[in-house]
Amino acid sequence: MTQVKNDLLLRTLRGERTERTPVWMMRQAGRYLPDYLKLKEKYSFFERCQNPDLASEITIQPVEQVGVDAAIIFSDILVVPQAMGMEVQMIENKGPLLPDPIKQFSDLDKLVVPDVHESLGYVFDALKLTKQRLEGRVPLIGFAGAPWTLLCYMVQGKGSKTFDEAKAFCYTQPETAHRLLQQITDTTIAYLQGQAAAGADVVQIFDSWGGLLGPEDFENLSMRYIRQIVAAMKNKALTIIFAKGAWHSLDSMAATGAHGLGIDWCIRPGMARQLAGPQCALQGNFDPAKLLSPIPVIRKEVKSMLDAFSGYPHIANLGHGILPNVPVDHARAFVETVKNYQYEPA
Amino acid sequence: MTQVKNDLLLRTLRGERTERTPVWMMRQAGRYLPDYLKLKEKYSFFERCQNPDLASEITIQPVEQVGVDAAIIFSDILVVPQAMGMEVQMIENKGPLLPDPIKQFSDLDKLVVPDVHESLGYVFDALKLTKQRLEGRVPLIGFAGAPWTLLCYMVQGKGSKTFDEAKAFCYTQPETAHRLLQQITDTTIAYLQGQAAAGADVVQIFDSWGGLLGPEDFENLSMRYIRQIVAAMKNKALTIIFAKGAWHSLDSMAATGAHGLGIDWCIRPGMARQLAGPQCALQGNFDPAKLLSPIPVIRKEVKSMLDAFSGYPHIANLGHGILPNVPVDHARAFVETVKNYQYEPA
Numbered sequence: 001m002t003q004v005k006n007d008l009l010l011r012t013l014r015g016e017r018t019e020r021t022p023v024w025m026m027r028q029a030g031r032y033l034p035d036y037l038k039l040k041e042k043y044s045f046f047e048r049c050q051n052p053d054l055a056s057e058i059t060i061q062p063v064e065q066v067g068v069d070a071a072i073i074f075s076d077i078l079v080v081p082q083a084m085g086m087e088v089q090m091i092e093n094k095g096p097l098l099p100d101p102i103k104q105f106s107d108l109d110k111l112v113v114p115d116v117h118e119s120l121g122y123v124f125d126a127l128k129l130t131k132q133r134l135e136g137r138v139p140l141i142g143f144a145g146a147p148w149t150l151l152c153y154m155v156q157g158k159g160s161k162t163f164d165e166a167k168a169f170c171y172t173q174p175e176t177a178h179r180l181l182q183q184i185t186d187t188t189i190a191y192l193q194g195q196a197a198a199g200a201d202v203v204q205i206f207d208s209w210g211g212l213l214g215p216e217d218f219e220n221l222s223m224r225y226i227r228q229i230v231a232a233m234k235n236k237a238l239t240i241i242f243a244k245g246a247w248h249s250l251d252s253m254a255a256t257g258a259h260g261l262g263i264d265w266c267i268r269p270g271m272a273r274q275l276a277g278p279q280c281a282l283q284g285n286f287d288p289a290k291l292l293s294p295i296p297v298i299r300k301e302v303k304s305m306l307d308a309f310s311g312y313p314h315i316a317n318l319g320h321g322i323l324p325n326v327p328v329d330h331a332r333a334f335v336e337t338v339k340n341y342q343y344e345p346a
Numbered sequence: 347m348t349q350v351k352n353d354l355l356l357r358t359l360r361g362e363r364t365e366r367t368p369v370w371m372m373r374q375a376g377r378y379l380p381d382y383l384k385l386k387e388k389y390s391f392f393e394r395c396q397n398p399d400l401a402s403e404i405t406i407q408p409v410e411q412v413g414v415d416a417a418i419i420f421s422d423i424l425v426v427p428q429a430m431g432m433e434v435q436m437i438e439n440k441g442p443l444l445p446d447p448i449k450q451f452s453d454l455d456k457l458v459v460p461d462v463h464e465s466l467g468y469v470f471d472a473l474k475l476t477k478q479r480l481e482g483r484v485p486l487i488g489f490a491g492a493p494w495t496l497l498c499y500m501v502q503g504k505g506s507k508t509f510d511e512a513k514a515f516c517y518t519q520p521e522t523a524h525r526l527l528q529q530i531t532d533t534t535i536a537y538l539q540g541q542a543a544a545g546a547d548v549v550q551i552f553d554s555w556g557g558l559l560g561p562e563d564f565e566n567l568s569m570r571y572i573r574q575i576v577a578a579m580k581n582k583a584l585t586i587i588f589a590k591g592a593w594h595s596l597d598s599m600a601a602t603g604a605h606g607l608g609i610d611w612c613i614r615p616g617m618a619r620q621l622a623g624p625q626c627a628l629q630g631n632f633d634p635a636k637l638l639s640p641i642p643v644i645r646k647e648v649k650s651m652l653d654a655f656s657g658y659p660h661i662a663n664l665g666h667g668i669l670p671n672v673p674v675d676h677a678r679a680f681v682e683t684v685k686n687y688q689y690e691p692a
């Protein structure tokens with residue numbers, strides 16, 4: 001295996017002190033980069049995902065053009081429901097549509113726990129190709145959606161502010177819900193282990209809708225499955241959990257043994273550190289909308305963020321995915337400010 | 347003035363111990379009640395708001411049909427931007443549309459700080475009529491949107507998951523943003539004072555999008571204006587602040603002297619109490635989607651919620667507005683469980 005030259009991210013996740021804070025941005029591959037937008041005009045979303053050459057090209061763009069310290073494979077969390085047998089459409093400017101959602105126990109018959117090497121082999125191929133092309137410049141991150149977040153889409157059938165149909169499904173048919181969550185979990189474990197084998201140094205679990213659940217529901221419908229996934233990745237890849245808005249459970253997330261925890265901009269770094277304990281790396285938490293500010297404001301705010309995280313393992317990142325309308329030089333200002341930062345105690 | 351017979355809400359907001367916990371539900375007027383849905387077929391949204399007879403009928407329905415301990419006037423937070431001179435359309439199943447949003451300093455010329463007795467007199471008339479028809483059965487709650495939440499709509503022009511255009515407006519044109527926020531604040535103070543004079547015993551400030559801001563932005567763009575409003579209501583009405591998701595600033599909200607603070611279901615009651623201090627009433631925090639559970643589950647979960655809030659002033663409520671698809675007997679089960687609750691120490 002190629003040695004990773006810039007291993008700041010890996011060392012930070014292992015809890016080591018590093019010469020500076022590593023930086024990457026959620027959704028950095030795709031969305032706002034002009035070279036990506038050109039590919040988007042020519043190929044559909046799933047073409048871009050399923051063609052290892054294209055996916056790898058998109059993955060490496062931000063490393064070369066913005067200077068981030070890690071590459072994250074270009075893909076989507078909904079490839080898992082798709083591999084389990086559901087139809088998934090990506091509607092331009094509207095988001096995902098699953099035209100035949102799960103509504104009752106008998107609908108589970110439509111699903112399989114797939115052989116991931118057959119149905120998701122294209123992701124592994126993209127990872128292998130990317131790893132090769134990166135030539136050890138930076139680490140490679142793989143990812144999957146958390147089972148709860150995938151259930152949201154599989155039951156609601158589309159995006160939602162509240163995912164109340166998905167919640168009602170869990171409250172009225174808890175046994176069916178837990179069976180579905182376990183099937184997603186089993187698929188995800190095989191999928192992430194395959195990603196690690198294909199070259200992912202780190203895997204991130206995205207629980208984008210974890211913050212819609214209260215603490216007890218989050219434990220019951222999300223954490224107990226995330227816990228299985230983190231345990232299954234032990235010694236296979238470093239793990240990061242990002243459960244947006246679920247700050248109330250940072251202590252349970254830390255207790256899984258995950259190496260990093262993502263946090264959003266609505267929790268102060270000091271409070272997050274207090275809840276998560278001193279060990280694991282915290283990743284975040286710049287408000288993505290702040291990248292729309294003038295560059296001098298971005299620089300100032302990034303420095304304040306870094307000050308607030310100083311003293312403990314930190315990975316600079318946004319608190320959610322980068323917005324599509326962010327100018328590239330604003331994204332670069334974010335990355336460069338982190339790279340040039342020196343902590344000056346007051 | 348008529349003495350309020352069931353004054354549980356008022357005494358709880360004053361910090362007094364009461365024989366039982368008062369209960370009402372955000373958005374209880376409208377949405378899910380069959381008698382409301384009949385009126386909705388006949389009259390447009392603004393007809394229902396602007397006709398004091400209809401607004402008052404809708405306001406009283408949940409008191410008579412569900413048994414809540416307070417009435418909240420049927421209206422909408424966007425009547426304020428409308429009174430300030432903006433066109434506001436309510437698009438069925440889509441939400442609000444402000445076709446001519448604020449984008450730059452010169453757009454402020456389109457706005458006025460109105461004479462609220464002229465432009466919002468219909469709300470005061472509806473309050474007076476409702477107060478009369480209630481005959482002191484329960485207290486009457488008035489409300490307004492927080493300036494930040496109103497700015498979101500006035501700048502973005504419609505609903506949004508992130509309100510990134512509204513945020514970018516504040517980050518790139520801070521002076522214009524603060525001038526707009528102050529104009530909204532001045533209008534809101536006159537409006538809420540008018541509501542108190544027309545019979546509102548309590549006023550609630552809804553900062554529905556407060557949770558999109560990090561702690562510093564929340565202070566800068568929201569709290570400093572909410573603070574002015576709470577101060578201006580002193581000795582005029584009891585005040586409740588509900589800034590959904592802005593749990594990180596419960597301490598600043600408590601410091602305004604507001605009598606009650608609304609919280610959502612993502613913060614544990616014990617943590618909220620710790621942040622807010624022992625004085626002010628906490629209002630919430632049942633997950634609205636949980637009202638879609640079977641009734642026995644609702645009863646069990648409501649009891650757990652009441653246990654968790656016991657020992658300090660508490661107003662039972664949802665953590666956000668009631669969902670339109672909640673069966674009426676589920677809403678009733680929520681209210682009745684609160685009314686019949688007896689705390690049994692373990």
